[in-house]
Amino acid sequence: xxxxxxxxQDKTPVIxxxxxxxKDDTDGEKLENLFEELNKLLVFKPSLISVTYGAGGSxxxxxxxxxxxxxxxxxxxxxxxxxxxxxxxxxIREYLKTLESFDIENILALxxxxxxxxxxxHDFKHADELVQYIKDxxxxxxAIAGYPEGxxxxxxxxxxxxxxxxxxxxxxxxxxxxxxxxxxxxxxxxEKCLKLGINQTVIPGVLPVSSYNQILKMADxxxxxxxxxxxxxxxxxxxxxxYTKKYGIEYASIQCQKLLQNGAKGLHFYTLNKxxxxxxxxxxxx
Ligand code: FAD
Numbered sequence: 528x529x530x531x532x533x534x535x536q537d538k539t540p541v542i543x544x545x546x547x548x549x550k551d552d553t554d555g556e557k558l559e560n561l562f563e564e565l566n567k568l569l570v571f572k573p574s575l576i577s578v579t580y581g582a583g584g585s586x587x588x589x590x591x592x593x594x595x596x597x598x599x600x601x602x603x604x605x606x607x608x609x610x611x612x613x614x615x616x617x618x619i620r621e622y623l624k625t626l627e628s629f630d631i632e633n634i635l636a637l638x639x640x641x642x643x644x645x646x647x648x649h650d651f652k653h654a655d656e657l658v659q660y661i662k663d664x665x666x667x668x669x670a671i672a673g674y675p676e677g678x679x680x681x682x683x684x685x686x687x688x689x690x691x692x693x694x695x696x697x698x699x700x701x702x703x704x705x706x707x708x709x710x711x712x713x714x715x716x717x718e719k720c721l722k723l724g725i726n727q728t729v730i731p732g733v734l735p736v737s738s739y740n741q742i743l744k745m746a747d748x749x750x751x752x753x754x755x756x757x758x759x760x761x762x763x764x765x766x767x768x769x770y771t772k773k774y775g776i777e778y779a780s781i782q783c784q785k786l787l788q789n790g791a792k793g794l795h796f797y798t799l800n801k802x803x804x805x806x807x808x809x810x811x812x813x
Pocket of ligand 1: 653671673681686
């Protein structure tokens with residue numbers, strides 16, 4: 528099913544999950560674990576499962592394998608992510624053909640993080656060019672990334688929003704956001720999108736916190752605010768893993784309720800390949 532049809536259904540909320548290809552999985556055990564976890568989440572009737580793409584295509588084959596299994600075994604619509612920053616037009620064309628040969632209908636078009644080794648291919652500088660290329664050359668429905676607190680590299684939030692508008696106008700159907708812990712950032716982002724005429728569905732990305740150190744690192748990397756009360760609690764209980772996980776589930780459940788009450792059409796969960804937290808949250812809110 529294409530993104531537009533998924534988000535035009537009467538069904539609310541539209542549930543979706545993000546997973547990533549497991550690293551160092553020579554015997555395939557981690558991949559089997561991932562599918563066990565995904566099977567536990569099917570009970571919530573997800574409409575879509577997205578699969579991340581490693582910088583520079585480092586896990587391309589694994590991504591394709593997972594995408595095929597999501598479609599064939601789980602019978603759920605898969606959405607591959609794709610990054611263009613260090614890939615040539617030729618590679619992009621081939622990859623898109625591969626996806627279309629498996630009847631994949633959707634893609635999340637990204638620039639990707641700038642490689643630290645400087646290995647940049649200049650065919651595509653920003654995600655908007657990739658969106659344009661996909662629209663010109665395939666029938667895929669395209670999603671893009673949005674940043675409620677601004678993208679980490681951008682000099683100003685206003686400029687970032689103008690670039691988002693440019694990217695959306697190239698033919699995107701849906702915007703999936705980066706994680707956020709201050710839910711007000713999401714609401715202002717949606718408001719700003721509407722003001723700028725960005726009328727695509729904006730789906731909030733939800734990350735249940737499970738470790739203090741991990742969240743500090745991720746928030747720092749993505750330039751995302753951790754509200755002071757949340758930081759205080761997580762810091763105080765940082766050595767108590769069970770407490771932290773329970774708190775993360777409670778926090779995300781409240782966040783999700785607030786998002787849905789205020790009009791979010793769906794929830795996109797960053798599962799980190801684990802079912803437990805997402806499953807608890809969905810049981811709390813549905
Ligand atoms: P762009 O939209 O190109 O924006 C990048 C920066 O350039 C921004 O600061 C923007 O303001 C600026 N900009 C945009 N257009 C222009 C322009 N025309 N001229 C000048 N400046 C411009 N990374 C992965 O490697 N693999 C993944 O699978 C992956 N999945 C993701 C999923 C989601 C939902 C999100 C939110 C992020 C994901 N990322 C992933 C991270 C993403 O690749 C990085 O955030 C990356 O740095 C930016 O990608 P983008 O597509 O948003 O880039």
